[in-house]
Structure formats: structure tokens, C-alpha cells
Amino acid sequence: MPPVGDRNKQKKVIILFMPLTKEEVQHIATLARLELTAEEMEHYRGQLSAILDHVARLQQLDTQDVPPMSAVFSEEGHLRADESHPSLPPEKILGNTPHKADGQFKIPPVFEK
């Protein structure tokens, strides 16, 4: 089992253990652009709370002097020359939707009248 941290760190863990509220789940769903029913919200509220409870154990580790690993390898020296290459033709790009007109994707209105 992972080592248990000091009192302060434990306190931090307890804060994160708090189950998500209905409002928080609604907020996440809105951020993620997901329309969910009330039952689905409740279903995910319970499951996400359990998963967050499990991952909260990471707070027990002291990582003050540890740099974050944001990529496996540095991308330095791996960029190609800045030259133009042909892209896929528009008719191929538009080939996967019936919603198109004049060589463009067709969408419902974005601005209110």
C-alpha cells in the first residue's frame, strides 16, 4: 500500500473524497457537451465519485520537486521542414456527411435572430 502522508496531506485527501453533487455533474456534462437524462446524471454521479475517491490516493505522494511528464519524448528536432504538402481534396473531406452545400459543411443557425 502507498505510504500515508502527514496530517495536512490527509486533510487534503478528505476534501477530495467528497462525492460529487448533482450540480457538479451537470456542470461537467455541460462542459463536455453531453445531454444526459436525470437517471444518467445520478448513475455517473455515483460512479465518478467512486473513481475520484480511488485516484485521490495520488495526493499522498510528495511531488514538490518532481517535474510533470507531459510527453514521452521531447518533440525538439522532430519537426519537419516548413514546406507545404497537398491535403485531401474537399470532395473527400465532405464525403462523410449529407449535410453540405457549395463545398462546405452545413450547420444549423449559430446566431439568434
Place this chain on the structure above:
Amino acid sequence: MITDLTLLEAASALREGEISSRELTRACLDRLIALEPELHAFLHIAEESALRQADSADQKLIEARRSGQSAPPVLGIPLAVKDVLAVEGLPCTCGSRILEGFVPPFTATAVKRLQEAGMIIVGKTNTDEFAMGSSTENSAYGVTHNPWDKSRVPGGSSGGSATAVAARDVPAALGTDTGGSVRQPASFCGVTGLKPTYGRVSRYGLIAYGSSLDCCGVLARSAADAAAVFSVMQGRDLLDATSQDVPAAAVALENGGNLRGVRIGVPKEYFIKGIQPAVEGKVRAAIGVLQSLGAEIREVSLPHTGYALPVYYLIAPAEASANLARYDGIRFGPRVEGGHLWDVFYKTRGAKFGDEVTRRIMLGTYALSAGYYEAYYGQAQKVRTLIRRDFEQVFTQVDAVACPVAPTTAFPIGAHGDDPLAMYLEDVFTLPANLAGVPGLSFPVGFDAGGLPVGMQLMGKPFGEEKLFRMAHAYQQATDWHTRAPNL
């Protein structure tokens, strides 16, 4: 039966003109079509185009024989491709309703290289939706059945590919591995599966799940067969900035090789409570075989192993929530109509993403949201550094580590029901390799009392795939577990 030939046996028969690629491809298609009702390994079968490619391979084989030139060993060999890899002209769903009907206008680099070397794409294999799962039960198009026991899962997410290889539908298949999705199904189905070093194989055309973790791998009936496919698909690709420029050493696996001078570590954190006794027993016996072949065995420690699960289940969902933002019903896939553009987004995504994908998008969105970013995602990235350092430290002492692939053999369909955490625990031994970016090779080392395959995993240094293949090949020369076939 012609479908019983291994990839290298078939390659030799093709070269000598004893069989044609059309005969072999036809036999594979007949077998996989006949087995499909019981196994459901495939989401799309590409019969016509496969036979066309086979005829063209036969022309090249005749040409090679006539001119005396050597042909690539994969020329004319049928291949199944996991349905998260784009193949131009073939439907690609990622096991999701949100990509129903999508036909990609491009081909993944790994697939393209194999096609150019003459491999025949016979179809697209079933997967957990967007490769999120460990059982293939999360596919929107039905579960795949384990060929060793059809009431059990084949593992996942590359369960369709593992099943297709184990059932002798095809000599080899492509899979992808973000947290164990090649290695764990290979273990559950008794086949050999490689997750390469991150960046060794291009991710172009691999539909993104967790971009800092995703790898395109291969499943086959032996290390030698997998190596033949891997050596063609690996290498730098200008279309993937994270692909690495590594000298493309041809994988030469000499027969009768021993393992003298090879140091293999046994990490104590991988032999924990909860692991099935049969799994531990077979893996320890296999380590004994490696020792008898000359390898030096040492106990080692990867102390942060226990943190891999929480780190993975923050980083992978966070990356997934960003990657899956592109599915909005506008450019591809079905659209659920709404009055305003935003309604299209909410309705399409709400209706078409399955349960596990929705859960991970929400988890990742939360972990990246204002106020929680540092505590969750930021901390996970730091602990990921610690996990990688564990491997760097261990690889100063040994050439590879040997451990179980999964704590259990294949579990019954439905066993984890509605308990996502229990399913996530299936991945405890495979997640660390993805987090550290190191290669992992899974291969069969025996069977449990119920006749289900047990797999062992060797993890190696970055870009050390050849060494892993050599170790597994030596093991497979000394044993015959990898030659066992399910009764179908």
C-alpha cells in the same frame, strides 16, 4: 488446413509457389465467415478488396520468383485490422455509434506500410468503444467471444484481433495499446502481442484515445511472426511528430539461441494478493524456463507500481476528453438534429457515445476543469515521472522485466457488470508500460485448470523490441504453448 500455417510458414509456402495468396486469403475468409456467428471477431469483412489485393500479391510473388529477387516475408499474407485504425475505403466505427457509417478518406501509416509490403486486409476487428475497455464488452456492436471458452471475454480492447488470431482466422492482426489493449487480450486468447515503445510506430490514422499513451501493436501466433510484421510497420513518419527516428534494425531471430548474458528482473510489486494462483504459478515456471536458457534472474522493485492505476485513470480520460471533442455530428458520423448548433452537439454526443466513453469524457473533463487541474491532472503527470524513473532505474540493473500480463485468466462475459473500477483493476500490470513509454511483449506460458491461456509479459528498454522478441523466441523454441489451438 492452410489456415493452420503460421505467418512465416505461409510466407515460405507462398515464396516457393506451393500455395497462392488467393488460396490463402480465400481460406482465411471462409474460416472467419464461418466462425463469425459464434465469435463475432469482426465488424467489417472486406472480402472483395481482399481477394483483389491477393491477386496483385500473387503477381508480385510470381515476379519475385522469376527475377530471383527476395520478396518481403509479409507479401501475400492476410491481416486483420482493429477498427480504430483507418483504412481508406473501409468503414471505421471504433466500436461506436458516433462513427456509424464513417468511411475514412485516408489510411493509417502502419497499415499503409504493411499494404505496400503486400499484406492483405481481410477486415476490421471488434473493439471496446474507442478502445476504452478490457473485455470488448463496451463495443456498441456486440461482444466478441473468447475462442477458448465462448462464455468468456477475449479481453480488450483489441479483443476482436486477439480472437481472430487465436481462432486461426488470420496469421496476424493489428491492435492498439493505450493501457494494455494488445497485451491483455493476447494473454486471454493465448497469442503473442507486442505493444511497441511509444513513438516506434506512427500513430497517424490511429483514431486518438490518449495521445501520450496510444501505440499501434501487433498480435500473431509467435514472437517470430509478430516480429516480421513489426519490422515493416515501425519507423519515423512525417505525419506523426511523436514518431521517432530509430535505425530500423531488421529483427533477426536465430533458432536455437540461448539467453546467456541476458539479465531479467522480476518486480516484486507484480506478484501481489489477488493474482490467481494459476497465473502466478505459470509465470514463475516460465521465468524458470528463461533461467534454464541461460538468463540471469534477479528480484527488482518498481516501487510506484501501485500508483499507475490512478495516474492512468486521470491522464487517459483527460486526453480522451480533448480528443473526443471532435465528435460533434458536423463532419462525419450521424447527426441528431437540433434547433441551434449547440443542440446538435449536446444531442448527438449524448445519444451516440456509449456508457464507458461518456464516463471517461466526464472524468477527464472534471480532471482538467478550473480549480481541479493541478490537484488531479497536474499531480498525475508528476507521479507519471516517478513511474518512468522506476523503469529507468531498473533498466540500469536488468535488460527486461518479466511479470504477469493480467491478474486473472479470461473472465466470464458480464462478470464486471456495472462496476467500472473492478474492470479498471484488470489493467494494473499493463498500465505502467504505457505511462513510461516502454515496450511490452505478451506471450502464452500455459493454461489454468479450466483450460484458459495464461500470458507472461516482458517489458524492455525504450526501442528494445528486438531484444524482447529474441527472449520470447528463445522461450517459444523451448516450449510449445504458443502452438496450442482452441477447439472450434
